Amino acid sequence: MDMRRLVGRNVRRxxxxxxxxxxxxxxxxxxxxxxxxxxxxxxxxxTIVTLFELATALGVSHVALVAPDDETAAAAPLRRGGRSGTTRNRP
Amino acid sequence: MDMRRLVGRNVRRxxxxxxxxxxxxxxxxxxxxxxxxxxxxxxxxxTIVTLFELATALGVSHVALVAPDDETAAAAPLRRGGRSGTTRNRP
DNA sequence: TGAGTTTATCACCTATAGTGTGTATCGGCG
DNA sequence: CGCCGATACACACTATAGGTGATAAACTCA
Known part of the structure; x- marks a missing residue:
């Protein structure tokens, strides 16, 4: 499991x-x-301290940033869940 | 929340x-x-990679090593749950 | 008491986490 | 086209994470 990628994906999402x-x-x-x-x-x-500070700034638990996502077990061809376009935030 | 201490406690436990x-x-x-x-x-x-390697060596999920423990909300005077002595492992 | 096992501490070193500065790329819009 | 907002890339730099070795507690038990 590539922790760098996992955390990266979680943070971005x-x-x-x-x-x-x-x-x-x-x-x-x-x-x-x-x-x-x-x-x-x-x-x-x-580091874990950095992880915690990132989570705090995002308003989520630090656990959320290391939580395994479906992609790991993936290779699943069907993409569930919406949010495809992410709408490139417009305030 | 002191992440260093939290992870330390989890690892030791x-x-x-x-x-x-x-x-x-x-x-x-x-x-x-x-x-x-x-x-x-x-x-x-x-780092998160170190965290993952530690968790793997312990045979647990990396999430277990960052999981918040009761001590945080603690100041609770009554100690539940047994396992006080830890028996200093004898194989 | 003293040997054996387990954990803590000290001094030291190398690799890298994270910064600052600057720039490149990309999409959308006038 | 040029401008703008947003993200990616590069590099030099400093603080510290990761690692070693030697050694000092601390505890166990014959």
Whole structure:
């Protein structure tokens, strides 16, 4: 299991659900937009403290950021669940 | 919430439940006994990849190592549940 | 008491987490 | 087309995570 990718996917998904841009998220969390970018793309290996701070800024439990997603067991051809377009947040 | 302490407590608790010494755990996980010692005492800030490797060596999900424990909400005076002595594992 | 086992602490080193600065790419819109 | 908002990429830099080795407690038991 690639933890970097897992956390990256969770962070991005939740950030979009909350309706934040990387920039706005950077503002709230205190991390740089560049860091968040590479983090979401699974290139980074954050510490647990970082994980907690990210979760707090997103308003979710830190457990949510390490929660396994369906993709792991995936290879499933049928894509369940909506939210395909994510609508590229418009305030 | 102090993530270092939280993870440290979880690791120690599970390691003891599994019945491993720090030394044996070090052997299985590939980390040094010294590192595991400081980790369990909340002095270390492990990365998510480290977290996953620790969980794997313990035979549990990585989520178990970041799971919040009762101690947080604690200040509860009454100690429920047995297992007080931990019996200092005898194989 | 003293040997054996387990855990804690100290000194030290290398690899990398995370920053700052700057730039590149991409989509949409006037 | 050029501009703008949003994301990706690159690099030098500092603080610290990860790791080793030696050793000091701390506890167990013959």
């Amino acid at each position: 939740i950030r979009l659900e909350v309706g934040l841009t990387q920039e706005a998220f950077a503002e709230k969390s205190g991390f740089s937009q560049q860091y968040l970018s590479s983090l979401e793309r699974g290139r980074r290996n954050p | 599970i390691r003891l439940e599994v019945g491993l010494t720090q030394e044996a755990f070090a052997e299985k996980s590939g980390f040094s006994q010294q590192y595991l010692s400081s980790l369990e005492r909340g002095r270390r800030n492990p």
